[in-house]
Amino acid sequence: MSIFKRKKKQTQDGAEIPSGHRVHSSGGWRRFCKNRAALWSLRILCFLLFIAVFADFIANDKPIYCRIEGQTYFPILKAYGIKSGLAKGDEAYFRREWQNEAYEAVIFPPIAYNPQQSDTPNSYVSPFGKQAVPSWRFRHWMGTDGIGRDIAAMMVHGTRTAMLVSVISMGIATLIGLLLGSLAGFFGDDRLRVSTPRLLLNLTALAAGIFYGFGVRSFAIGEGALATELIKSTSILIAGLLIANLIAGWIEKRFKFSDSIAIPADMLVNRTIEILYAIPTLVLLLSAAALIQKPSILYIMAIIGVLRWTGIARYIRAELLKIRSLEYVEAARAMGLSEWRILFRHALPNGLAPVLVAIAFGMANTVLLEAFLSFLGIGLPPESASWGNVLQNARSYPQAWWVALFPGLGIFITITIFNLIGEGVGESIVP
Amino acid sequence: MLRHLLSRLLLFVPMLLVISFIAFGLNQCSPGDPVEAALESSGVMPAAYLREYRQKAAALELDKPPFYFAVTSAAYPDTLYKIIPQRNRETAAALIAQFGNWPEISRYLKQQDIFKAKLESIRKDFGSKDQFNTAFYAIERLPQAYQTVSIQAGLDSIGFALAQQNPALQQVVSPEFEALKQAYQQIFLKQSRWKLYLPAIHWHGSNNRYHRWLASILKGDFGKSLKDGRLVSTKIREAVSWTLTLNITAILLAYLLSVPIGVYSAVHQGSKADRIISTILFGLDSMPNFWMASLLIIFFTTPDYGMDFFRVLGPLSLPSDAGFWERFLSALAEIILPVFCLTYGALAYISRQVRASTITALQQDYIRTARAKGLSSRQVVWKHAFRNALFPLITMFASVFPAALAGSVVIEHIFNIPGMGQLLIKSIQGDDWPVIYTILMLASLLTMVGILIADLLYAVADPRVDLNNKNRN
Numbered sequence: 026m027s028i029f030k031r032k033k034k035q036t037q038d039g040a041e042i043p044s045g046h047r048v049h050s051s052g053g054w055r056r057f058c059k060n061r062a063a064l065w066s067l068r069i070l071c072f073l074l075f076i077a078v079f080a081d082f083i084a085n086d087k088p089i090y091c092r093i094e095g096q097t098y099f100p101i102l103k104a105y106g107i108k109s110g111l112a113k114g115d116e117a118y119f120r121r122e123w124q125n126e127a128y129e130a131v132i133f134p135p136i137a138y139n140p141q142q143s144d145t146p147n148s149y150v151s152p153f154g155k156q157a158v159p160s161w162r163f164r165h166w167m168g169t170d171g172i173g174r175d176i177a178a179m180m181v182h183g184t185r186t187a188m189l190v191s192v193i194s195m196g197i198a199t200l201i202g203l204l205l206g207s208l209a210g211f212f213g214d215d216r217l218r219v220s221t222p223r224l225l226l227n228l229t230a231l232a233a234g235i236f237y238g239f240g241v242r243s244f245a246i247g248e249g250a251l252a253t254e255l256i257k258s259t260s261i262l263i264a265g266l267l268i269a270n271l272i273a274g275w276i277e278k279r280f281k282f283s284d285s286i287a288i289p290a291d292m293l294v295n296r297t298i299e300i301l302y303a304i305p306t307l308v309l310l311l312s313a314a315a316l317i318q319k320p321s322i323l324y325i326m327a328i329i330g331v332l333r334w335t336g337i338a339r340y341i342r343a344e345l346l347k348i349r350s351l352e353y354v355e356a357a358r359a360m361g362l363s364e365w366r367i368l369f370r371h372a373l374p375n376g377l378a379p380v381l382v383a384i385a386f387g388m389a390n391t392v393l394l395e396a397f398l399s400f401l402g403i404g405l406p407p408e409s410a411s412w413g414n415v416l417q418n419a420r421s422y423p424q425a426w427w428v429a430l431f432p433g434l435g436i437f438i439t440i441t442i443f444n445l446i447g448e449g450v451g452e453s454i455v456p
Numbered sequence: 457m458l459r460h461l462l463s464r465l466l467l468f469v470p471m472l473l474v475i476s477f478i479a480f481g482l483n484q485c486s487p488g489d490p491v492e493a494a495l496e497s498s499g500v501m502p503a504a505y506l507r508e509y510r511q512k513a514a515a516l517e518l519d520k521p522p523f524y525f526a527v528t529s530a531a532y533p534d535t536l537y538k539i540i541p542q543r544n545r546e547t548a549a550a551l552i553a554q555f556g557n558w559p560e561i562s563r564y565l566k567q568q569d570i571f572k573a574k575l576e577s578i579r580k581d582f583g584s585k586d587q588f589n590t591a592f593y594a595i596e597r598l599p600q601a602y603q604t605v606s607i608q609a610g611l612d613s614i615g616f617a618l619a620q621q622n623p624a625l626q627q628v629v630s631p632e633f634e635a636l637k638q639a640y641q642q643i644f645l646k647q648s649r650w651k652l653y654l655p656a657i658h659w660h661g662s663n664n665r666y667h668r669w670l671a672s673i674l675k676g677d678f679g680k681s682l683k684d685g686r687l688v689s690t691k692i693r694e695a696v697s698w699t700l701t702l703n704i705t706a707i708l709l710a711y712l713l714s715v716p717i718g719v720y721s722a723v724h725q726g727s728k729a730d731r732i733i734s735t736i737l738f739g740l741d742s743m744p745n746f747w748m749a750s751l752l753i754i755f756f757t758t759p760d761y762g763m764d765f766f767r768v769l770g771p772l773s774l775p776s777d778a779g780f781w782e783r784f785l786s787a788l789a790e791i792i793l794p795v796f797c798l799t800y801g802a803l804a805y806i807s808r809q810v811r812a813s814t815i816t817a818l819q820q821d822y823i824r825t826a827r828a829k830g831l832s833s834r835q836v837v838w839k840h841a842f843r844n845a846l847f848p849l850i851t852m853f854a855s856v857f858p859a860a861l862a863g864s865v866v867i868e869h870i871f872n873i874p875g876m877g878q879l880l881i882k883s884i885q886g887d888d889w890p891v892i893y894t895i896l897m898l899a900s901l902l903t904m905v906g907i908l909i910a911d912l913l914y915a916v917a918d919p920r921v922d923l924n925n926k927n928r929n
Contacts, residue, residue, distance in 0.1 A: 236655055241529060244553030300474050302907070305899045307862040308880065309478075312892055315884045318487045393744055397866060400746050401881060419750050420870075423758035433747030441742040 053378060056453035063449020066442035073439065076181055077188035081105075084136035084178035087123045091131040101134070124163070137163050138175035140182040140410035147173045149425045168427035170418050176431055182410035183432065186399075187439060190326050191391040195384055197330025202337030203373070203380070209294035209338070210345030210376075211368045218285040223273035230269035234262035251323055294342070298335045306332055310394065314404035325404045329391055340383045344376030378454050385447030389440045396436045412436050457915065464908050468901075475900045476673075479893035480666050484522055488887030489542040491516065494682040506541075513540050516682075517668060521660035524667065531556040531651035534658035543600050550602035556649040564639035567632075568598055574632045581625050591617035611637060673897075679890040683883075688894050691879060698875035699864055702791070706798035707856060711849070714803050718810025719845075723837055725815055734811070740804035745863055749797045749870045756793065766793050794871040798864055802856050809852060813845040820844070850917055854910030858903040 058064050082089060087100035100123060106112030124137065138144065144165070146157045152168040167176035208217065219227075238261035239246070246254040276282070310332060317324045348354060349372060357367045399405045399413030407414070412432040419429035491512045495505075513519060521537055528534075531552050539545040544565070551561045572595045575588075582588035594610045594617075601607045618626060618633060672679065678688040717737075721730040756766050766789065817823070818841050826836045865877035872878070876895065883891040 236527070237653070240527075241652055244550060300471055303471060303900045303904045304475060304478070304896065305858055305862045305903060307865055308896055308899050311865070311880065311884050312479075312482050312896060315887070315892075316482060316485050316487065389742070396744060397746065401866065401869065403884065413746075416747060416750055420753060423754045424760045426754060426761075429747075429750045429754050433744065433751065436744050436747060437742060440744065441739070444738075444742050 053453045057449050060449040060452060062445050063452075066445040066449070069438070069442050070446065073184055073442075074188060077185040080181050080185040083134055084138060084140065084175070084181040085134045086137065086139045086142050088128070089132045089134055091123075091126070092129040093126055095129070133162060136166065136175065136177045136181060138165070138178040140174060140179040141408060142174065142178075144169060144173035144175065149422055149428075151425070152427055167431050168425065170415065170425070170428050171422060176415065176427060179410045179415050180412070180431055180435055183412040183415065183435060186322065186405075186409060186411045187392050187395055187435070190322060190329070190395040191388045194326040194329035194333065194391050195387050197327065198334040198387060199337055199380070199384060201331070202334035202383075203341055205294045205297075205334070206338030206341035207345055207368060207373050207376075209291040210342035211349050211372055212288075212290045212364070213346075213349075214289040214291045215287045216364070217288045217290045219288060220273070220277055220282040220285045222276045222282060223270065224286055224288075226269040226273045226276075227266065230265040231262075234265035237265070238262040247318075251319075251321055255323070255327075291342075294338065298338060301332065301335050307394075307397075310398070311401075311403060314398060317404055320404055320406040322405060322409065325395065325398060328404075329394055333387055333391065336383045336387055337380055340379045341373075341376055344379055345372055348372045348376050378450075382447050382451045382454070385443050385450060389443035389447070392436060392439045392443065396432075457912075461908075461912065464911075468904055471904065472897070472901065475897060476670060476893075479896045480669065482896075483889040483893060486887060486889060490682055490887065490889065491518065491541065493887045494685075509541055517665050520668070521658075521664045522666060523664055524660060524662065526658045526660065528656055528658065529556075529652045530654035530656040531558060531648070532656075533558050533562075534656075534660075547600050547602045551643070553652065554602070555643050555647045556651045557643060557646050560639070560642045560646050564636070564643055565599070567636045567639040568595065571595060571632045571636045574629055578625060578628060581621075581628075583621050583625075587617045587620055590614075607640065611640065678894045681883075681891050682888045683886055688890050691891060692876070692894060692898070695874060695876045695879040698873055699861065699868070699877065702795060702798060702868075702873065702875065703857070703861060703864055706795050707802060707853075709795070709799045710802035710806055710856075713799075714807035714810055715842075715849075717803075718807040719814050719837060719842060721807075722811045722814035722818065722845075723833075734808075737804045737807050740800050741808065743800070745797050745801055746866045746870060748800070749794070749867055752793050752797065753870065766790065790871075791873075794864075794867050794873060797867050797871075801863060802859075806849070806852060806856065809848045810845065813848045814841055817841040817845040846917065847914070850913045851910045853913075854906035857906050858899070861899065861902070 076083060081101055081104070085101055087104065089099065089101055091098050091100065100118070103112055103114070103118065107114045107118075144158075147165060147169050148171055150156045150165055150169050150173075152166060154168075156165055158164055165175050165177065167180060169175055170179075238258040242254065242258055242261075246258060310328060313328045313332075314325070345368075354367055354372055357371055358364075362371075395405075395411065396413035396416070399409075399411040400417045402414075402417060405411055405414065412435045415432040416429060416436075419425065419432075422428070491509055494512055494516065495508060518540065519538060526534070528536075529552075532549070536545060536549065539548055548561060548565060551564075552558055555561065572592075575592060575595060579588055591614045594613045598607065598610045601610055614633065618629060621629075669679070676689075678692075680686065681688055681691055717733060721733045724730045752766075755761050756763050758764055814837075818837075820841075823836060823841055826840045827833075831840075861876070864875060865880060867873070868875045868877035869881050879891065880895050882888070883895070
């Protein structure tokens with residue numbers, strides 16, 4: 026980013042370090058900080074994450090703190106308590122119209138609306154126009170949509186949706202990508218050797234885990250609470266694999282198996298990546314989203330995560346291809362460390378930096394995908410606050426420019442900062 | 457070269473096979489009922505509807521097993537796919553998942569039909585029409601009820617309606633009703649949930665839906681759309697001309713504009729002009745095209761802001777009998793905005809790449825040599841630097857093209873252009889799977905061909921590239 030001024034030109038490691046600054050061992054963080062655009066993007070990202078975490082305290086129809094008839098309440102905290110089952114909601118709590126109470130003292134959130142609430146007299150009011158609100162405190166700062174929902178409140182909760190989807194789906198993608206990419210890069214086609222019983226046991230456990238975890242439980246998954254049931258199913262799968270490997274370890278020790286089969290890890294992973302590359306992501310994502318019966322943000326996160334790991338896998342594979350022939354890996358091998366230990370304790374941590382670039386760009390992409398899907402109204406529940414969802418309503422009433430402007434701006438800024446961070450990390454890795 | 461081409465083309469076969477598995481698997485998992493998507497009438501005359509449903513299901517080959525084999529619990533019968541309509545099959549599967557005893561469940565489901573027939577035969581003798589309707593409504597809904605509560609509620613409401621009839625009528629109908637209740641009780645009493653945990657493999661042979669679908673695709677027959685019964689190939693041919701014209705125009709524009717922009721800002725690297733260009737390009741690169749499209753539509757096609765220079769393509773402006781080019785030319789004024797939306801993203805991306813690669817090329821030694829021997833800066837830039845900066849342009853063509861196609865999904869949706877993107881979204885919203893998986897396979901094939909062409913062009917442009925070297929990546 027040549028247009029953004031930099032404090033100083035990049036210098037060689039160790040040169041011109043202002044005294045009193047802590048120097049990171051690799052110098053990457055220092056180089057990153059010199060890129061002011063990237064640093065500011067990181068700060069904006071922290072701000073967005075803050076909004077996402079505290080969305081309920083920033084935009085809510087309930088006050089944060091209030092006093093009615095001599096009693097003190099913390100209604101938003103109480104809502105959390107009721108949701109988690111720690112507190113009981115009494116009738117007065119549910120009956121209360123929080124915005125029309127006679128308070129002795131009250132602190133409302135900065136935006137005194139929640140994203141679902143429709144303020145019917147104020148349909149399509151402009152941020153600068155006349156609004157039928159009791160005081161400036163209840164003004165719709167970014168206007169409202171057709172049924173009087175506050176755009177600012179939807180923006181705040183849309184931030185939460187966008188951050189949640191991008192963080193969790195990229196988390197899934199990172200896990201899959203790191204695992205498969207490092208297997209492919211570190212072991213190649215002939216170094217992942219597994220004894221016959223271990224291979225057979227793992228394959229059996231995998232098949233059984235899918236059958237018992239997902240096949241048999243498909244009814245439970247469909248009927249019960251989705252998140253818990255999915256976690257249970259995944260735990261069954263993982264437990265099966267763990268047990269299989271424990272048994273395999275015991276068999277190997279007991280019967281002293283020496284013959285082993287080489288698994289062409291690199292070939293398998295590369296072929297999978299090639300296939301995922303060949304299918305246009307958007308088409309696959311749309312067709313996969315069409316399968317969703319009960320729209321839920323969880324499915325969207327899972328689908329994006331499962332489809333978007335290839336970039337990360339390629340980065341880590343390329344890194345480990347270099348690292349695996351470095352001297353310190355040889356030294357570790359000579360010391361008799363196991364291959365897995367070398368991979369996870371020594372090789373992988375040193376190859377992680379480039380992955381950050383892939384993650385940052387992946388985040389930008391995920392934010393875009395989530396907005397795109399909710400813009401088309403596919404996959405996400407219609408009542409959930411999402412930037413794409415708000416933007417979708419803009420066309421039905423062209424006079425309301427604010428309905429189109431703000432959510433788009435949200436998407437644009439988020440994508441831009443992720444791209445800038447990605448570039449910044451990329452530049453700081455290569456000195 | 458030829459050997460490489462052949463081996464790459466051979467690799468297409470297994471990859472397309474895997475993609476066909478994915479497409480077909482997605483179709484199998486889709487919640488919608490294909491027969492209901494295809495049938496226009498929805499349950500006005502129950503008996504006639506069911507007959508029509510059966511015919512349609514047979515025409516769509518839904519009476520055949522889906523795949524060569526199936527791995528299920530031992531509790532499920534291997535002929536579960538034969539139960540139609542689909543909703544009844546889902547109920548049966550849900551009941552099996554709860555109780556695991558298919559013989560009893562099957563008896564209970566059969567008893568429902570028997571009781572329903574009996575109930576219809578005594579329609580006239582019923583005390584009042586309302587009472588009959590209550591009972592009949594309940595028995596009609598029973599094949600879709602799988603939760604204990606809803607089944608019990610259905611049985612109760614039938615029992616209540618029957619109890620209000622005269623004793624003679626009750627006498628006539630009670631054996632069947634008792635049998636139905638008995639059959640339901642049996643499901644509870646003879647549960648065999650252990651069967652659910654036994655895996656079973658059913659072999660179906662080659663007379664299955666996947667096999668026949670793949671065979672017909674190899675013959676070039678992509679089937680018929682469920683929605684309007686038209687050939688998928690016809691629908692796609694109509695749509696693809698719009699998409700291709702728009703995208704080729706957009707990509708050509710993007711390439712034509714981005715090369716001078718990229719080279720200019722690379723040559724003037726660090727200048728004010730370069731900074732401004734880079735900022736704008738970076739911004740455009742991050743700008744979601746559906747936001748841009750929404751803004752353009754709002755500000756430039758509606759009279760509210762006094763800037764309605766353009767129109768949005770409406771179905772009215774398309775004379776359906778006219779040829780494609782005639783329609784296209786008549787729609788030219790409406791097409792400027794979508795082409796712009798398709799162009800700017802590619803433009804920004806390509807310009808940034810051209811700038812980066814030209815900068816790299818300008819730092820090479822041979823550029824210094826060229827300058828030293830007194831060539832004009834124009835000759836240095838265009839003859840020496842640009843030629844070597846061409847590489848990314850070539851590879852990008854392979855990635856820009858599929859990306860542009862994907863990007864036009866939402867642009868076509870927003871601007872109401874009857875292209876592939878709109879076809880895809882409409883098919884997905886309408887569960888029109890024959891169209892969806894044809895598009896999925898075609899788009900994948902296009903992408904693979906694009907990647908292959910990029911590799912070949914790479915080798916043609918640079919003799920140093922060795923295609924047979926396996927360790928490139």
